[in-house]
Amino acid sequence: MSNDSTFHHGDAPKTAPIIQMNGIEKHFGNIIALAGVSFDVRPGECHCLLGDNGAGKSTFIKTMSGVHKPTKGTITFEGKPLSFDSPRDAMEAGIATVFQDLAMIPLMSVTRNFFMGREPTRGRGLLKRFDTQRANEITIEEMRKMGINLRGPDQAVGTLSGGERQTVAIARAVFFGAKVLILDEPTSALGVRQTSNVLATIDRVRKQGIGVVFISHNVRHALAVGDRFTVLNRGKTLGTAKRGEITPSELQDLMAGGQELAQLGGSLGGTV
């Protein structure tokens, strides 16, 4: 059922999920942000989480990455029940999140950003120092694997385009051993060309056997690279579809809750 495209090469292997979340609920006081969400990611697949603004996407990924604790529901990671106390726990377990602000510092070089907080060192005791040469080599190499030729490892992140910054953040997460990579709207602020670069990067990461969670509200971006699509609306999952089983317009309707957009669709000529 695979219809390979520019950004999707080969189906994900049928293996057990790395992370499985069942009936997740999250309440903030009297507000019910998530009212029963189930979601899982298998190694080597890109599972898209779609939903309009306010559907609960952000709350859900924050629960997955250890920022929030679920009010109800279970999380199973690699077959074992699990509860993260902090984002650090999730990070160490292998769940890396690339948030929209990217956690990157424009004034610092790509290398310094890449290894921020996890610098390789050489020497011992007082002579323990930042191994800049190795760090530079790794950065150049990892960025090249992602299809970006840096001017030099000392190039400031501020001089990179939005898509390139996104790619640095992804490359950094992959290099430090992510098993699940959560991408929060990585294409939302990008132009056409940069978007296609990021989608190609996602495909590359997926093929390395990493489970990618791709959050978006753009149906076309999701369909270009995703294996499965889960739609979130008003804090609930509306269902999961496999690649090739759903058309863009069906997906679009699901996201909007089915009704309003169907009416709008006519007047807009199917452009949304």
Added chain:
Amino acid sequence: MNDTPEFVADERLKPEPFIARLMKRPELGAIAGAVLVTLFFLATADSSMFTLAGVMNFMTPAAQLGILAIGAAMLMIGGEFDLSIGSMVAFAGLFFGVCSVTWGLPLIIAIPMTLVFAGMVGAINGVIVIRSGLPSFIVTLAFLFILRGLSLVGLKLATGGSTQLRGVRDAVEGDWLAPFFSGDAFQGLFASLASSGLIDSFKNGSPKVPGIPVEILWFLVIAALATYVLLRTPAGNWIFAAGGDSNAASNSGVPVARVKISLFVLTACCAALVAIITVMDAGSTDARRGFQKEFEAIIAAVIGGCLLTGGYGSAIGAFFGAIIFGMVVIGLTYTNFDQDWFQVFLGGMLLIAVLFNNAIRKRVTGER
């Protein structure tokens, strides 16, 4: 970049000219400024300014300021300010004076005690800033007054009403540690250089310059250490990251609070070191010691390329910033200009430096 042989250049990039690459170094402005100031004084000042004696003459105040400026620069790169370092010089000077004169402690105890004491005050500054989330500007402004006031009150208590504590020279006389913190180093070397005629000497054969004032050596060592830490250690990366965007840094696992508090401690210790050196040189301490040094140190750091917003700058820049400062203060006495031009000059330098740094920052971040 030549150490990465796999590196394939992008064909759309023109080779970057050497000048353009230099332009990206934060300390460039300060080095260019130092060259300009040197040329200015070569043209206008009496030729004795650039003899060995003249150089020592302006390097001594430059070194005293520079030790403070390097601490201030590290803290600024880490994204914080300390306006209390000038008052800290007076306060640490008082503490050191009391240790050695009133309590009669040997230097091996008095100096570490002074450094630890100053470091603790620095840590209080840091903890308040981090815990409250208030701008360090306002917290340390409070300490500027608190420490200055405490120095006055403490001096009066220690001396029974005077604002000057004398007798430090007698107290430290003969202490084996004293040569490391006062006087001139390499006196033997300078004497032999003078007798062989390599440097100027008086008629009786003793050299005109008896040695290198110790603060200059401390200045060089601290500048080298700070540069090494900033550029070659993980801690240096953390300092840049904490100042560049503390949120992004802590999300990436940098211990931001620890980094910033350590920098406050370091800055306070730099102030204490300057206090120890100048008090031992003068033989006394008073409440006006270090007056307005906080501004001079921050100006030297800014001339050295530090951004007020943090995350960018260098210790070498602050090093040259302090030298520019010393040259202008002392250099004007070698010229026919009124010495009071100094402040005009200083303000002008600061303004030019800030404009220049702003342009550089835009270049580095690709802002247009």
